[in-house]
Amino acid sequence: MPYKRIDHVALDVADLAKSVAFYEHHFGFRKYNDYVTPGGTSIAYLKLGDTVLELVGEERLPMQGFHFCLISDEFDYAVAALKAANIGVVTEPHKTGAREPGEENWRRVVFRGPDGEHIEIRG
Missing domain, CATH: 3.10.180.10 (2,3-Dihydroxybiphenyl 1,2-Dioxygenase, domain 1)
Structure with missing residues (x-):
């Protein structure tokens, strides 16, 4: 390839x-x-x-159905900081399935960017 x-x-x-x-x-x-x-x-x-x-x-037009994901080693801190900055939450933090070893206890959250884009945080 x-x-x-x-x-x-x-x-x-x-x-x-x-x-x-x-x-x-x-x-x-x-x-x-x-x-x-x-x-x-x-x-x-x-x-x-x-x-x-x-x-x-x-x-x-605002983005529909688009997102990208950032990985964080400090998930709780990242979520708290974004919420404190009044960044809109689309999906509250929740446990997510592991795609590969090392992701077993990961969680995810989705925030809304200034143009409607979705910004997922995993960690």
Whole structure:
């Protein structure tokens, strides 16, 4: 197979600066690149470890049925911090099935991002 991994996940966002600040402040992403397409669309690239999030400044309908998942070694702390920041909860924390060894006692929670995207936390 010629493929190795997903390079990035892209989100269309209504307010690019607001979304960059949201992901930097609440999830620890850091913007490392800005780009404007030949058509004039502004894009910001953010990193969290090896994970790349591409935020595309497009005014479109809110995202439906889309989510991405972040792993946390400090699940309870992450949940408490996001709730304290009044980030909307879509699904309260609950136990989740293990997909592979090491995930037996993991839990998951889902929060809502500024454009309706779902942000799952597992750990």
